[in-house]
Amino acid sequence: MLLFLNKYIRKNEIKEGIALFNTFTGNTHFLPHPLHKLIAFLAAEPCSEKALLDVFLSSFQKSLQEQENATKQFQQFITEALKSDIIIEIN
Amino acid sequence: MLAQFTLPIGPFNFSIKTDNTAVLKNLSSLYGDYHFYNHSPFIDFPITITTRSLIRRFIKPQVDFFLDEFAPFKPLPKDQSFAMLEWGMNWCITTQAHQFLIFHAGTIEKNNKVIIMPAEQGSGKSTLTAAMVYSGWRLFSDELALISVTDELVYPCTRPINLKNDSINVIDNYVDNAVFSTIAKDTHKGTVALLKPPKASVERMFEPAPLHFIVFPKYVANIEAKLTPINQIDTFQQLIQHSFNYHILGEQGFHLIARLLQNVTCYQFEYSDFEQAKKLLSSLVD
Amino acid sequence: MSILIQVLSEPKNLQNLTISQWQTLLSQAKTSQLVGRLNYLMEIQNYTKPSYVKWHLESAYKIAEKQRKQAIVEFLEVPSTLKNSTSTLIFLKGAAYIAKNLPCSFGRTFSDIDVLVKKQELRKIETILKFSNWLKTNVDDYDEQYYRTWMHEIPPLYHETRGSVLDIHHNILPSTNKHQPSAAEFSTTSVLIEDIGSIDTLDDTDLCIHMAVHLFTESEFHHGLRDISDFDMLLRHFQKHDKRFVEKLIQRAQYLGLYDYARLAIRYSHIVMSTPLSSTTLESLQSNSLFVTFFQDFCFCNIFKPNHSSCRNWKMGLAEFLLYWRGHILRMPLKLLLPHLFRKTYKRTKDYFKQDKDLTQLP
Numbered sequence: 001m002l003l004f005l006n007k008y009i010r011k012n013e014i015k016e017g018i019a020l021f022n023t024f025t026g027n028t029h030f031l032p033h034p035l036h037k038l039i040a041f042l043a044a045e046p047c048s049e050k051a052l053l054d055v056f057l058s059s060f061q062k063s064l065q066e067q068e069n070a071t072k073q074f075q076q077f078i079t080e081a082l083k084s085d086i087i088i089e090i091n
Numbered sequence: 092m093l094a095q096f097t098l099p100i101g102p103f104n105f106s107i108k109t110d111n112t113a114v115l116k117n118l119s120s121l122y123g124d125y126h127f128y129n130h131s132p133f134i135d136f137p138i139t140i141t142t143r144s145l146i147r148r149f150i151k152p153q154v155d156f157f158l159d160e161f162a163p164f165k166p167l168p169k170d171q172s173f174a175m176l177e178w179g180m181n182w183c184i185t186t187q188a189h190q191f192l193i194f195h196a197g198t199i200e201k202n203n204k205v206i207i208m209p210a211e212q213g214s215g216k217s218t219l220t221a222a223m224v225y226s227g228w229r230l231f232s233d234e235l236a237l238i239s240v241t242d243e244l245v246y247p248c249t250r251p252i253n254l255k256n257d258s259i260n261v262i263d264n265y266v267d268n269a270v271f272s273t274i275a276k277d278t279h280k281g282t283v284a285l286l287k288p289p290k291a292s293v294e295r296m297f298e299p300a301p302l303h304f305i306v307f308p309k310y311v312a313n314i315e316a317k318l319t320p321i322n323q324i325d326t327f328q329q330l331i332q333h334s335f336n337y338h339i340l341g342e343q344g345f346h347l348i349a350r351l352l353q354n355v356t357c358y359q360f361e362y363s364d365f366e367q368a369k370k371l372l373s374s375l376v377d
Numbered sequence: 378m379s380i381l382i383q384v385l386s387e388p389k390n391l392q393n394l395t396i397s398q399w400q401t402l403l404s405q406a407k408t409s410q411l412v413g414r415l416n417y418l419m420e421i422q423n424y425t426k427p428s429y430v431k432w433h434l435e436s437a438y439k440i441a442e443k444q445r446k447q448a449i450v451e452f453l454e455v456p457s458t459l460k461n462s463t464s465t466l467i468f469l470k471g472a473a474y475i476a477k478n479l480p481c482s483f484g485r486t487f488s489d490i491d492v493l494v495k496k497q498e499l500r501k502i503e504t505i506l507k508f509s510n511w512l513k514t515n516v517d518d519y520d521e522q523y524y525r526t527w528m529h530e531i532p533p534l535y536h537e538t539r540g541s542v543l544d545i546h547h548n549i550l551p552s553t554n555k556h557q558p559s560a561a562e563f564s565t566t567s568v569l570i571e572d573i574g575s576i577d578t579l580d581d582t583d584l585c586i587h588m589a590v591h592l593f594t595e596s597e598f599h600h601g602l603r604d605i606s607d608f609d610m611l612l613r614h615f616q617k618h619d620k621r622f623v624e625k626l627i628q629r630a631q632y633l634g635l636y637d638y639a640r641l642a643i644r645y646s647h648i649v650m651s652t653p654l655s656s657t658t659l660e661s662l663q664s665n666s667l668f669v670t671f672f673q674d675f676c677f678c679n680i681f682k683p684n685h686s687s688c689r690n691w692k693m694g695l696a697e698f699l700l701y702w703r704g705h706i707l708r709m710p711l712k713l714l715l716p717h718l719f720r721k722t723y724k725r726t727k728d729y730f731k732q733d734k735d736l737t738q739l740p
């Protein structure tokens with residue numbers, strides 16, 4: 001299963017994160033730092049959830065607490081982003 | 092008998108036809124500094140305000156607002172006719188002028204720097220706008236911020252300022268020689284009166300200027316005026332909520348707001364006193 | 378001929394208009410909801426838009442484009458919502474023009490998305506839609522009953538968050554109409570929509586016939602000119618790809634027992650909008666009765682006009698009156714029509730005096 005950035009998504013970096021516009025639905029979404037990095041990764045190329053998580057975690061401190069928090073943030077992002085059609089899962 | 096006036100208001104040419112004496116009287120006092128056309132230019136919004144005929148003329152007389160021959164609203168009591176004209180003019184712009192991204196905001200300018208003040212009804216933005224423009228700031232509008240999708244400048248559509256309930260007295264006391272329209276009671280917004288715009292603002296109604304600040308105003312009793320920086324995500328979200336036509340402009344509106352935010356500083360603004368408010372806002376642009 | 382009809386029937390006339398002509402044209406076009414279409418016609422020909430009118434044209438077009446996008450979202454959402462509860466879901470009218478990417482769909486403003494479903498599945502469909510955030514619009518009980526029984530649709534539903542409005546029909550014509558081809562007799566076609574998949578709509582001839590039936594059983598013609606302009610654009614487009622299209626359309630209409638509606642549509646599209654037709658076709662479109670021809674010519678030539686003071690006259694008023702009755706009589710038997718019309722008039726009079734209590738419409 002690979003994650004893709006929805007091709008209808010347009011993005012604009014703003015100071016505290018990234019603004020996303022879905023040209024199909026007309027909806028606007030916002031992602032604060034550091035989640036904007038996930039959009040940049042997926043925009044570059046689709047990848048699996050695991051690979052995306054690994055890349056995301058590598059930008060955090062190695063402490064357990066940091067890693068756990070980051071993973072939680074990541075999971076929340078995946079759930080919300082799939083629900084709002086920002087990202088798509090394809091086999 | 093219908094009298095007709097044609098005048099430019101910022102980027103738009105309006106023509107106003109009416110048989111209503113209150114409208115005529117208020118037009119001549121509040122629009123006294125405007126340059127009415129002698130010839131017939133292309134009219135963007137042909138407006139007619141007429142008193143309802145037949146039965147209604149005698150039992151609780153009412154007036155109708157027409158854009159060309161279309162009546163977008165239900166009729167209103169005759170004593171609200173001038174207020175209806177102003178509300179109707181706002182409606183014309185917000186539903187049709189999609190060459191602009193339009194926000195519900197007080198819009199003022201000084202030193203070629205525009206501040207837009209997006210806010211809900213009842214937040215005091217019109218009162219604050221009135222105080223500011225009678226203290227040296229240029230009035231663009233107390234209700235509408237028009238940002239061109241082509242050149243990204245803010246365009247004035249200088250018109251009388253809508254004041255409600257207590258604000259009418261507040262501004263009457265604050266501004267020397269304030270000229271008001273007739274007061275309309277029991278409107279859907281309460282008691283309403285319109286304040287004549289400053290002559291200097293009317294004379295510069297064709298001059299756009301760049302946006303520098305987005306300030307979300309809130310009147311809080313007895314507070315010391317303060318500006319609190321607000322993050323761009325919150326600003327963006329609030330701008331969408333305060334916009335009339337973001338949903339129509341779509342992607343174009345999205346990119347426009349993002350580009351504006353690159354060069355604009357955004358604040359929450361709380362105030363209770365006009366002098367403090369003036370000082371603080373002036374410190375942004377001086 | 379009004380300036381709006383002049384330019385629609387011959388877009389070359391859009392060039393070199395004076396300010397005064399544009400003023401009248403824009404007024405007529407706004408009244409008729411055709412400003413977006415003017416923009417489209419100018420853009421495909423690359424005509425220069427005068428600076429004073431440019432934003433009017435483009436703003437109307439932006440609104441229409443927004444509606445197009447909304448319709449496409451519903452091409453995805455509605456079939457997906459109803460996939461287990463309906464065997465038939467056919468998009469009609471404006472939604473069909475968009476699905477097929479027809480020239481008349483560009484710059485065209487419309488309010489509702491029309492779909493046709495099977496009558497037996499209607500109840501199930503209503504329930505599913507209700508639980509998917511589709512709400513009833515504000516109609517009173519009587520109107521709801523009228524919609525269900527005598528029209529061929531349930532009252533429109535609107536989506537709570539997306540704002541789209543859905544008109545669900547369960548038959549092509551109202552139950553009382555003399556000619557009753559079942560919806561199943563109409564030919565459907567699948568259209569592939571990019572990134573969405575296939576949706577069903579009527580094929581080209583049946584799309585035109587359905588439009589003709591709808592238009593010529595109307596009792597109120599609030600967007601009559603837009604509709605006949607749509608029909609004109611449909612014919613011109615289909616004829617470009619198939620010179621025998623109109624012939625086939627007539628044959629098909631005869632087969633469905635709906636020839637008279639097709640005849641009226643083609644005839645008045647030609648008379649009002651100057652749709653090019655062969656002389657043999659033209660001759661065949663004449664009615665046998667001189668009186669009927671006179672009556673219909675009077676009514677339809679005067680109703681398909683901008684409803685604006687720049688071109689409105691007493692004839693249009695009379696045509697409205699005659700066609701109002703004609704439309705109702707076609708749809709309802711007289712013994713039901715009279716109480717229905719009485720009730721509508723009573724309600725309108727009541728509302729007129731109640732008006733000052735409802736001021737919530739203002740900005």
